[in-house]
Amino acid sequence: MVVSVRDVAAAASVSVGTVSNVLNRPEKVSPDTVERVRAAIAELGFVRNDAARQLRAGRSSSIGLIVLDVRNPFFTDVARGAEDRAAEDGMTLLLGNSDENPDREGAYLDLFEQQRVHGVLISPLTDDLPRLERLRKRGTPVVLVDRESADRSYSSVAVDDVVGGELAVRHLADIGRRRVAFVGGPSSIRQVVDRLEGARRAVEATPGMTLEVIETESLTVLQGRAAGEQIRERPVSERPDAIFAANDLLAMGVLQALKMLGTVEVPGDIALIGYDDIDFASAAVVPLSSIRQPASLIGYTAVDLLLKEAAAGSEFTPEQVTFQPELVVRESTRA
Amino acid sequence: MVVSVRDVAAAASVSVGTVSNVLNRPEKVSPDTVERVRAAIAELGFVRNDAARQLRAGRSSSIGLIVLDVRNPFFTDVARGAEDRAAEDGMTLLLGNSDENPDREGAYLDLFEQQRVHGVLISPLTDDLPRLERLRKRGTPVVLVDRESADRSYSSVAVDDVVGGELAVRHLADIGRRRVAFVGGPSSIRQVVDRLEGARRAVEATPGMTLEVIETESLTVLQGRAAGEQIRERPVSERPDAIFAANDLLAMGVLQALKMLGTVEVPGDIALIGYDDIDFASAAVVPLSSIRQPASLIGYTAVDLLLKEAAAGSEFTPEQVTFQPELVVRESTRA
DNA sequence: GGCAGCGACTGAATCGTTTCGGCGAGGCCG
DNA sequence: CGGCCTCGCCGAAACGATTCAGTCGCTGCC
Structure with missing residues (x-):
């Protein structure tokens, strides 16, 4: 009844x-x-009955968020920030997990569109975004998270990843390292490309510094471990003296391979720096240096922009917010 | 248009x-x-338009999941398993985060009820569950996650936490420790109580073994650090020689306080074991011994039961699935 | 006393989809 | 050739909350 x-x-x-x-x-x-x-x-x-309310209202009171990896604490922090801001306006957050897979990303976008969500927050995988265009045509605001749109036609909240990459590698240069390996991938992910670009700039600015790129399939602990093993198996003379990993999960994997499964000393033999500064980074075997991003603030701000855009309607000018990353030095790069 | x-x-x-x-x-x-x-x-x-479909159908194609802490990798793993099973039937997972707070738990239950979700998966905070009763009266299946219902009237998927606690402390006894401290809380959380109960049993079974309880406010890294600091500041003679933390987050906090902010050796001075065996446990300063639970399998199974119950309708007999925990030994409790 | 104005309440129309009884055309069989 | 069945399609009713034009009764003012 x-x-x-x-x-x-x-x-x-x-x-x-x-x-x-x-x-x-x-x-x-x-x-x-x-x-x-x-x-x-x-x-x-x-x-x-929420369905009846939504039907009448024309749209739901949920906001969709699509992240690259829920298991990455960085993204759960972003989600928390977003949820907090959403709750302030009595809205709910729908969390989707693309797993760096375009099909899954597409499936979530379709789902959100069917749900007539109030807006979509997304860390997009690619540049080709017809679906986002369609959402926007329907009047659904879209805010890019951790990424800027090439033509500034979307609102976005990002951290300058080029600067972050530069910070990381300049720091490695400062502690005297010269043969740097960048561990990260796939290169379809913008964050990876930008961090690498920053690394390149720092390398070019430092005489005698070289950069090697070790591409991974995804940004996970497992892939990091594989990359670390590859390095460990080389003759000592061919190993880099510093590693910059595209995120902390990779860095922790690298660390496991080098130090726990092998006998390479960190930072003695190889210095190591990650990216994101997740909570666990400071609790690693060797506490991890990293590049900090204001994760929950990113989420909070993204929802804020989204709601502003939703309220303003069509005469809204997209807004780009960029935060600056910050170097956090710990044991893994201590001189 | x-x-x-x-x-x-x-x-x-x-x-x-x-x-x-x-x-x-x-x-x-x-x-x-x-x-x-x-x-x-x-x-x-x-x-x-999903809202219109749902209105007609009478219920939505989403399943609600309420966890104690999204930032705990154990729960994100559970969520992943649940999402996978839900996707097999074309359903979506709504993730709610109670943060160990009954008000938030209640808010999510209300929300799920308004959404007329297909079913609810919950790690309930308390025993007093009138809202769950109401859901069930409405015909919405409810499955308890990581917890059994006292009277077996709900389906549940759980891991035997008493056995887990016993395993942990028996292991500490096996490596020769006798003065054990249990770090965990609040005692309103069933998992905490059960793990402590298991610990008690192991202690009683071991002549000369003592158990001290250090209660925390929540199961977080921060609270663990506070507990660790409290131990570190004691005279050496009054410190325990082993610590059993109610989950890995706490254990990692304890570890930070003892070893990184202090000079207490693990496992030399104090052996340490956690619970959940999250990915990061093996990458800790001192790789952490832990009690493993099949997290994603728990989520998967829970949704499975839920869908079965939803399909069966009223003549459904609740089913209790219990998995057995498993001891994982690493550096932090090496003899 | 008449009338405008206001506050409280009514109830039909609406949102978009699904369902289901029903209808017509065509095929098959006796 | 009539009756019956099947197939494909039609279109009204229903789901439940919200909205809005409109009704009713009362107050206050001229």
Whole structure:
């Protein structure tokens, strides 16, 4: 037996319109009617049907967020920030996990479109985004997270990854390292490319410094371990004296391979720096130097822009927010 | 301009019912009509409105999952398993994060109820669950995750935490430790209580073994660090010679306090074992011994039970699945 | 006393999809 | 050739909340 507004209305001897008003604009209804309706609601155990509300409203009160990897604490932090801001306006966050897979990304975008979400936050995998265009045509705001749109036509919240990469490698140069290996991939991910670009710049600015690129298939601990093993198996003379990993998960994998499964000293033989500064980085075998990004602030700001855009409607000018990354030095790159 | 089935029907010169059939039972429609309707859909860029479908269907195709802490990798693993199983049936997972806070838990349950979710998966905080009762009365299946219901009236997927606690402390006894401290809390969380109970049993079974309880406010790295600092500041003679932390996050915090911020050797001075065996445990300063739980399998199985219950309807007998935990020995408890 | 204005409430229309009884055309059989 | 069945399609009803034009009764003012 389902209880609808109609049942409540009958029980309280009022019309359905009044019940709706009690629910949404109680100040428009006389106090004792409010009282009576509330009592009926409680007695019947009435709970609003969100689907019906959304159907009428034309869109849902959820915001979709698509991240590259839920298991990466960086993204769960972003999600937390986003959720907090969403909750301030009584909205819900729908979390989708693309796993760096364009098909999954597409599936979530389709899903969000069917749900008529209030807006979409996404760390897009590629540049080719017809689906995002379609969403926007429908009037659904889209905000890019951790990435800027090439033509600035989308709002975005990002951290300057080129600067971050530069910071990391300049730091490696400062502690005297010259043969740097960059571990990261795939190169379809913008963050990876930008961090590498930053690394290149720092290398070029430092006489005698060389850069080697070890490409991985994804940004996971497992892939990092594989890369670390590859380095460990080389003759000592061919090993780099410093490694810059595209994120902390990779760095932790590299660390496991070098130090725990092998006998390479960090930072003695090879210095190591990661990216994101996740909580666990500081608790690693060798506490990990990293590039810090304000993860939850990114999420918070992204939802903020999204809601602003949703409220403004069509005459909205996309806004790009860029945060600056910050170097965090720990044991793994101590001179 | 919104495109509805009606527009598609007009464009393809068929009725709305036929469009719906093309969408849901194409085999009931003649091939060339299907073709024509599909073309119209593509041309108009029609996307189904989920709210309307749900309204008609009476419930949504989402499954709600409420976890104690999204930032705990154990729960994200559970969520992944759940999502995988849900996707097999074309369903979506709604992830809610109670943060060990009953108000937030309640807010998510309300939300899920309004959304008329297909079912709810929950790691409940307390025993007092009138809201769960209400959901079930409405016909919404509820499956307890990582917890059994006292009266077996709910389906559940759990790991035997008492056995897990026993395993951990028996192992500490085996490597010769006798003064054990249990770090964990709050005691409103069943998992904590059960693991402690297991610890007690192992202690009682070992002559000369003592157990001290250091209660924490939550199961986080920060709280673990606080507990570790408290131990570090004691005179050496009053310190335990082994610590069993109620989860790996706590254990990592304890480890930071003892070894990185202090000079206590692990396992030399104090052996340390955690619980959950999260990925990061093996990459800690001192690789962490732990009690492994099949996280993603738990999530997968939970959704499986949920869907079975949803399909069976009222004549369903709740089912309890219990997995056995497993001891994983690493550096932190090496003799 | 008449009338405008206001507050409280009503109830039908609406959102977009699915379902289902029904209808017409064509084929098959006796 | 009539009756019956099947197939393909039609279109109205239903899901449940919200909205809005409109009704009713009362107050206050001229």
